[in-house]
Amino acid sequence: MKLSEIIKYEVAFPKYRATGQMLQSSSTVKSQHCICYVDEDLFTLSFSAASKIIDESCAIDAIFFATSTPVFKERYHASFMADLLGLKQGIFAMDIISTARAGTDALLLADKLVNAGQYKNILLIAANVDFAAIGDENQSSGHAAMAMVISTEKGLAEISSSESFSSSFAEEFYYKGQKTVYDLRFSRSAGFKANIENAWIKTAPQNGKFGGIIINSPYARMILGIMKKSGFDTDKQLLKDNVKSMVGNTAACHALLLLISAIENCNGSVLLFDYMNGTNVISLKIKSKPDIPKLANLEFINIESYHDYLKLRKQGDFTDINYRHQEMFSSEMMMEREKGRLLYLMADECTKCHSVFLIKIARCNHCHGKEFFEKKLQRKGTVYTLTSELYFPSSFPPINMIVIDIDGGGRLTLQQTDDLYSTEENKIKIGDRVELVYRKMIENDSKPNYFWKCIKI
Template sequence: MFGIVGYGSYLPYWRLDRAAITSVLGSGGGRGTRSVAGYDEDTTSMGVEAARVAMRAVPDSWQPNLLAFATTAPGYLDKTNATAIHAALRLDASVGAFDAGASCRSGIGAAWMAQAAGGLAVLSDIRTGRPGSSDESAGGDAAVALAFGPDPIAVPVASASSTAEFIDRWRVPGEAYSRQWEERFGEHAYVPLATDAVTDVLKQAELTIDQIDKVIVTGVHARAVRAVTGRLGARSDAVVDDLAGSVGNTGAAHWALLLAGVLDEAEPDQHVLVVHLADGCDAWLLRTTEQLVGDRPRRSTTLAEQLAAPTGSLDAASFMTWRGFLEREPPRRPEPDRPAAPPSLRGTAWKYGFVGAQDDGGFVHLPPGRVSVGSGAIDEMTPVPMADRAATIATFTIDRLAFSLAPPVVAAIVDFDGGGRMQVELTDVDPDAVAIGDRVEMTFRRLYTVDGIHNYFWKARPVRGGS
């Protein structure tokens, strides 16, 4: 049976203080902060970042048999979003890439699909709501990737589902926010479904709730989650904090985000129960193994390290602008042209995988070329993946007139470790704090969207805590 062999979590750099919502709208808000995807991020780009962390934690010999991607906020409809993640990870063409639906429940489905096949599940979500709503303040943005294969660090013990059709939360195509039925009804519907699923899982495993080391209960219906948590009867020290005060509820990715945090600190032979409420209840029981203390790393960036890393404070006006609820006057410069499909296909390795070319003299060409600038040799280049190489800022400029949803644009010339120099745009950065000699790392982003086509490429950001 395949189990989890590696995982990765990704929290975006930006945080919105919920009190800022109240100060602008006079209502909504609340206490604490929520995570916010940057203006140049979407669920696809965040999924790439989480998957890169997971791929650094798996055994060197591991390769996925498929890639399953789940989100409630896809960048495309009709077109498969998972293929961009596939290209950015430089996976073999024989590896299938599939979108697993657009509901909160699709996250657990993607994980079970990947577990059955020995693949990679990528769960990513951007949660929003009408300005001033509880969805806006209580939501959060994040991504998680789970890699499945032999010799796992966590093996599935039992699983169960309890499904029912009822109107709890819904959003029709084209709408920017969800609607929700009265909360007492949700509690009434979810509690018996969760009771059935958890009872079934514990019976399969021949365990009692007191024997479970960690219990994760999630769902976008807060009242139902609280009610189910209370009814389970788990030990108080076993119930996992839901990060409501610092991150918010990250929808389809949330149960996996909490699971990543548990695995970061877990010891061998512990039982972890996941209870996910969405159009029913899915319960999943895992047991950690001795592989947690093996020679290979189980992760490269922990959730705790990301929570402790420096973050950017976002104002409510910028948040609403990035979410599309506030249309502001852009800089008076021409908007970018639509990305063309043929050159994008020809340059997939560079555009998505960030693969350069190295000549026989060791010079790294960025972007890759056919002719060596040193020897003049033609078509004698070696592909060089650059996405995981750090770099140093050689010089930079701050452009306050260039088109951007978050001006000013910071452009820099960077020198990569091991060779290679190019101009990149910096992101997740304070323009006033940039300095020559700063260390940066590459991150997959959405540069812009024109005529419904997303232009994905790589930017640089300051090296973050835990990277």
């Protein structure tokens, strides 16, 4: 029987990162935490990752969205993302949320459905955007998103097997909005150790050939003795979590990022144990490497002060009793009607003079021609002119408005983003090259509102 395979994947991280020492000056732990910019959220990160692997060569017929930090209630994240990505109407879309094991839950389900012949190409998106409580920021959380396609086609890694082992016991969880923590010594033994020993006995002993073992759990040390008794060399075969040290613990997408790291850095077969109130065990056979590693040579900008960090997480003025949520001047009817242009960047090109217009017009502004054909605008261009304005309330004013000549035709006026600090690297001048990115229009919005902005490249 042909097994399902991971044929491609992408990752997305915010540009900005906070160090443990900046968050808590008394901390001796060297930690890093990727932090969303003011106009980034769960969906912008997910779109950044998923849009890079959607193309005509791969017809997506199902989409899964996994997160432990949902934005919506009574609305599907997967359906929302399917629309943003321009996938077909009525596609099978499913949310898998609630726990940090949601990412591998989704991968396990995708593997079963593809192997059963129900679907050919399933897009799996996992994302995490949450903040630790004020005063407890040094717990290793980080913001990230990843997307991968599980398919019947040949790809980077074959999913040799996938199993799940449930557990009725949980070490810590939330009940009625409050965190519940049981006795650590007892709970880790009754929960993690008992459950993962059962999973290990049923999956690992006959698989001593594995080149790498991944244990995604804060209690991983408790299984080292079992691994050694089974004949595994923990020094060579147990893979270190090099993702957490770069970006923090990314919850629902963390185990999948560890799999991506293994695909890029290991050979042979890899066995993943993802524990959270039960264990998912996934075996991968690595077949090839991506042309460009996704987790190598990542560049970040460190947040300089705790004050800037609080602004990024919308504290202070944004939580004041007198603060009013902002609402963009728009309408749902207009946004839905003009979705092809405002979201998918479909424009009209004059058949006579080849001028390109994003906004629909009756006749060409240049040659007055009345015949047009539709084309999709590219997402890169050159700065024509720019200005700094105070259009909307902003955490870091002013807002730079950039007029861009799009490659292949068309002109757009967009906000600059990722401009927390003005440096030579992000200071935009006339003639500079920029790239379009999908972001929130208003920071502390009362409704979902997204549009294109630009960053310097």
